[in-house]
Amino acid sequence: MESLIMDMIEAFISLSYFGVLLALTFEFIPAEVILPLAGYWVYQGDMNLYLTILAGSIGGVTGPLTLYALGKFGGRPLVLKFGKYFLIKDKQLNKADYFFEKYGGGIAFFGRFVPGIRTAISLPCGILNMNVWKFILYTYLAMLPVTSVYVYLGYKLGPKWEQAGAVFSHYANFLLIPIALIVIWLFMKSRKQKANQ
Template sequence: METIIMDMIEAFKSLSYFGVMLALTFEFIPAEIVLPLAGYWVYQGDMNLYLTIFAGSIGGVTGPLTLYFLGKYGGRPLVLKFGKYFLIKDEQLNKADRFFERYGGGIAFFGRFVPGIRTAVSLPCGMLKMNVWKFILFTYLAMLPVTSAYVYLGYKLGPRWEQAGAIFSQYANFLLIPIALIVIWFVMKAQKQKQRQKLKVDQ
């Protein structure tokens, strides 16, 4: 299976930046492989670092968008039927549902950093008819730092690009902690706005 995936990714290379975006659109191809490998292509001089990061971030949105529309227009029955083809299990979907109920649209952003549901979060966003532009914005903002880290690591490691995943996991907290603080600030701000609106209605 890994050999097939690698052959597919190498085929996408012929399409340059569009190929990077396209490879990430298929959720069954791990971004942890595509992005460091794309960084290696930058190292080889075949691509520009910033354009590769941009293409990777766009691909990080188009993939989730597929699941978003599956949830929006297919509903839960269709999701349960075809979710397995996107490597999504019922347990992941149930967890994503609970997260959405608790945090609302913000899950499109910080749900990307929660192991076990990061792929499935797109489905409840679609099923509950979250605004598609808000979904795209939150998803892009979540994918940009992760994409940048993986591509940069692949670029710096060069021929050793396969080590990027292990290094990212080792230092992920340095990336995720500031993101978590931003999320907490966002949630607290949203709650305060709701309380103010409630007080105005009561008055």
């Protein structure tokens, strides 16, 4: 299995930025591995830091967009049938449903920062027919900082890029909580403005 993963990684590096985008779209290998590894490729001089972050952020949208489409065009029955192939369980979907119903479209952004629903949140967005352009925008804005941190960590750690996940986890609260708070504030402000109209 490890040999197969290494072969896939070699294939991705041969495709450069498109390889990063492709890997994240279909999630052959977790983003927590691909992004720091891409940062290491930047460290080696094979890629540009900013273009790698851009490719990673776009891939971070196209992957969730696949799940969004599954929810939109297949509905809940199809999601329950095929969700397991995307490593999504009923419990995650139910939790994502609850968050979407409670917070609306804004969850497409800050749901990306909540462990246990960050992947599954795309499904209720599709099932409940959220505007696709709003979904893309929220998802991109959420994935940009996460992608940037992972790629930068891989770049700075160089040959020790595999430690990026542990470093990210250690500092995640300091990095992501301020972002999430800003988003919640913007979301509440938006709801208040709508209520006053």
